[in-house]
Amino acid sequence: MQLTLEFGGGLELLCDSVKIHNINVDPQDGEKQLTMKNLLSWVCTNVIKERPEMFMKGDSVRPGVLVLVNDTDWELSGQLETVLEEKDNVVFISTLHGG
Amino acid sequence: MESNGVEASRIRQEIDSLNANKRNIEQQISALEAQLHQLEVNSNAVCTSSFSNGDLGSSNGLSPDMIYRYSRHLLLPSFGVQGQANLLKSSVLVIGAGGLGSPALLYLAACGVGRIGIVDHDVVELNNLQRQIIHTEAYIGKSKVESAAAACRSINSSTQIVEHKEAFRTSNALEIVSKYDVVVDATDNAPSRYMINDCCVVLGKPLISGAALGLEGQLTVYNYNGGPCYRCLFPTPPPTNACQRCADSGVLGVVPGVIGCLQALEAIKVASLVGEPLSGRMLLLDALSGRIRNVKLRGRSLQCEACGDHAVLTRQTFSDFDYAKFTQTPLSTGPLTLNLLTPDDRISSTEYSKKVAEGEAHVLVDVRPAHHYKIVSLPNSRNIPLSTLEGRLSEISAALEEEAKRRTLDGGSSASLFVICRRGNDSQRAVQLLHTLGFTSAKDIIGGLESWSHNVDPKFPTY
Numbered sequence: 001m002q003l004t005l006e007f008g009g010g011l012e013l014l015c016d017s018v019k020i021h022n023i024n025v026d027p028q029d030g031e032k033q034l035t036m037k038n039l040l041s042w043v044c045t046n047v048i049k050e051r052p053e054m055f056m057k058g059d060s061v062r063p064g065v066l067v068l069v070n071d072t073d074w075e076l077s078g079q080l081e082t083v084l085e086e087k088d089n090v091v092f093i094s095t096l097h098g099g
Numbered sequence: 100m101e102s103n104g105v106e107a108s109r110i111r112q113e114i115d116s117l118n119a120n121k122r123n124i125e126q127q128i129s130a131l132e133a134q135l136h137q138l139e140v141n142s143n144a145v146c147t148s149s150f151s152n153g154d155l156g157s158s159n160g161l162s163p164d165m166i167y168r169y170s171r172h173l174l175l176p177s178f179g180v181q182g183q184a185n186l187l188k189s190s191v192l193v194i195g196a197g198g199l200g201s202p203a204l205l206y207l208a209a210c211g212v213g214r215i216g217i218v219d220h221d222v223v224e225l226n227n228l229q230r231q232i233i234h235t236e237a238y239i240g241k242s243k244v245e246s247a248a249a250a251c252r253s254i255n256s257s258t259q260i261v262e263h264k265e266a267f268r269t270s271n272a273l274e275i276v277s278k279y280d281v282v283v284d285a286t287d288n289a290p291s292r293y294m295i296n297d298c299c300v301v302l303g304k305p306l307i308s309g310a311a312l313g314l315e316g317q318l319t320v321y322n323y324n325g326g327p328c329y330r331c332l333f334p335t336p337p338p339t340n341a342c343q344r345c346a347d348s349g350v351l352g353v354v355p356g357v358i359g360c361l362q363a364l365e366a367i368k369v370a371s372l373v374g375e376p377l378s379g380r381m382l383l384l385d386a387l388s389g390r391i392r393n394v395k396l397r398g399r400s401l402q403c404e405a406c407g408d409h410a411v412l413t414r415q416t417f418s419d420f421d422y423a424k425f426t427q428t429p430l431s432t433g434p435l436t437l438n439l440l441t442p443d444d445r446i447s448s449t450e451y452s453k454k455v456a457e458g459e460a461h462v463l464v465d466v467r468p469a470h471h472y473k474i475v476s477l478p479n480s481r482n483i484p485l486s487t488l489e490g491r492l493s494e495i496s497a498a499l500e501e502e503a504k505r506r507t508l509d510g511g512s513s514a515s516l517f518v519i520c521r522r523g524n525d526s527q528r529a530v531q532l533l534h535t536l537g538f539t540s541a542k543d544i545i546g547g548l549e550s551w552s553h554n555v556d557p558k559f560p561t562y
């Protein structure tokens with residue numbers, strides 16, 4: 001399954017300062033669907049290069065990170081249970097405080 | 100030759116005489132214009148009283164000066180007289196007169212908001228001017244609120260500007276915010292953002308929230324018309340090391356400029372009751388790629404501790420809440436000062452300068468990131484960024500050996516190892532790391548290069 005991942009608000013610093021990642025990831029053995037929960041652990045292993053604690057906390061993202069699936073807050077699509085589809089766009093963005 | 104000179108002199112005299120006539124005519128025109136203006140004002144007043152239901156801009160409460168000043172707003176069919184009248188009756192509080200607040204205030208003053216409040220406790224510094232465009236060099240060292248208020252007044256003397264020259268705290272927040280219709284959060288730290296949100300929830304004020312860092316910006320409207328608040332989105336504060344500051348990470352001046360302008364736009368929409376404010380949505384600006392995305396956010400959370408159905412937030416709980424503790428970040432924007440080492444493992448910048456003057460054999464490692472080192476560095480230092488330190492220990496060993504050899508020290512004594520950074524925090528982290536890796540004599544220079552500049556060499560640049 002082809003997905004586009006985007007990192008922003010400083011989270012790109014955890015993956016070699018690359019903001020956009022075109023990835024190919026398939027559901028795990030025995031599962032038909034790829035959920036956000038699956039994707040997060042895949043991202044943590046395959047995309048995040050340093051300080052994983054700045055990205056994850058427990059099995060979800062750390063506080064202060066907004067997750068958007070196709071430009072919509074993942075709270076509206078079922079958070080970790082969101083089922084991903086071919087060509088979906090997933091954005092991880094850290095909230096900014098500067099001004 | 101002589102006749103030429105006479106001719107030139109005659110022409111000059113004629114020019115002078117014509118100029119005198121011209122000045123005389125201009126004065127007569129000005130006087131007549133003033134007379135005409137006065138007649139028009141009087142006749143308008145007559146119109147107002149005799150045609151109170153007329154459609155000549157007479158019943159809308161806008162004076163001739165206002166009609167002229169705001170004519171481009173009045174000409175907008177979707178904004179018009181009603182939008183402007185609403186704006187003139189409204190009040191907006193801008194918290195923070197920095198990178199976001201500067202452009203927001205300039206537009207809010209220009210557009211005809213009735214009353215504008217400005218909160219800030221800071222003074223203008225030279226390194227603010229790259230982005231805080233409301234301030235000028237003449238105000239360096241003076242209050243940001245005074246500077247911003249003067250700029251707003253010089254744009255629009257008919258807008259009332261209220262100066263709040265104080266830090267925004269739980270002790271004064273309710274009193275200040277209660278006097279305004281709309282709040283613009285133009286602050287630069289996490290505890291202030293939670294505090295301002297909660298204060299707006301308690302008082303039922305819409306909150307225009309903007310943030311910018313590096314080359315990215317974010318904008319949304321909280322607590323508006325049943326939409327979510329800041330805590331609905333971020334119930335738990337982020338870890339402290341996730342909160343980067345402009346003073347550490349940098350920011351391209353125009354980025355907060357763009358977001359601040361958009362904050363003014365949202366404030367104008369909310370205050371004038373025109374358009375569709377950015378509630379339940381967030382605008383994300385990526386300046387580097389030139390992309391702006393508008394994303395859909397969750398609605399108000401029923402479980403929200405500030406605005407949820409079972410929230411216990413009141414004026415009292417707000418006043419008692421410790422926002423610095425909650426976010427583990429001090430409310431003041433001053434830099435962090437760590438104290439990780441014992442005094443024996445540290446040395447002041449003046450002591451270090453004595454050792455340099457005395458010619459003590461030593462190696463100075465500067466652990467700042469490479470792009471900081473490029474800005475300015477001490478001539479005898481070598482740059483090994485903290486993030487790469489562990490992998491470059493052999494370089495330090497080699498440098499120490501070489502220094503000992505160069506100074507022809509006998510086998511028994513070795514060169515000292517000093518570590519420096521910008522402000523003396525990373526240098527302590529580096530010394531801790533070096534101690535565990537066998538470099539037990541490593542010492543950190545207290546206060547870093549800033550202390551060097553303040554206490555040893557005032558010509559050494561700070562940034």
Ligand SMILES: [Zn+2]
Pocket residue numbers: 327328329330331332399400403404405406407
């Ligand atoms: Zn809420």
